[in-house]
Amino acid sequence: MNCINTLINLKKKICLSKKEIDTLYKTGKKxxxxxxxxxxxxxxxxxxxxxxxxxxxxxxxIKKAVDRNYIKRCIKEIxxxxxxxxxxxxxxxxxxxxxxxxxxxxxxxxxxxELLTLFKKIITELxxxx
Numbered sequence: 146m147n148c149i150n151t152l153i154n155l156k157k158k159i160c161l162s163k164k165e166i167d168t169l170y171k172t173g174k175k176x177x178x179x180x181x182x183x184x185x186x187x188x189x190x191x192x193x194x195x196x197x198x199x200x201x202x203x204x205x206x207i208k209k210a211v212d213r214n215y216i217k218r219c220i221k222e223i224x225x226x227x228x229x230x231x232x233x234x235x236x237x238x239x240x241x242x243x244x245x246x247x248x249x250x251x252x253x254x255x256x257x258x259e260l261l262t263l264f265k266k267i268i269t270e271l272x273x274x275x
Contacts, residue, residue, distance in 0.1 A: 165240060
């Protein structure tokens with residue numbers, strides 16, 4: 146039972162509604178790196194979750210579903226390992242969409258390095274502007 150509750154809580158933190166995703170695409174702030182493209186904006190609902198995340202690996206870029214799922218799992222693992230750094234630095238709740246841009250799979254360490262660089266860019270932008 147505890148495992149199911151943990152999974153449901155993780156889903157709340159990771160998923161966004163279609164309406165929130167559409168507004169994030171229209172009005173979100175963009176941060177780009179070599180293989181990752183990141184959209185982020187403040188969460189208007191101000192709910193109890195400090196950060197919500199969507200991970201997208203386009204079918205046009207990565208053809209096999211197995212590879213797309215592997216990349217999503219890697220990004221999710223990197224986020225879960227480093228979410229403490231990001232959630233403690235944010236004042237208001239934020240929504241993030243991470244889009245994978247490469248046509249081939251990159252190594253976990255390189256992906257982690259790029260994602261951490263993007264998170265640092267978001268943190269510095271938050272500290273400068275808000």
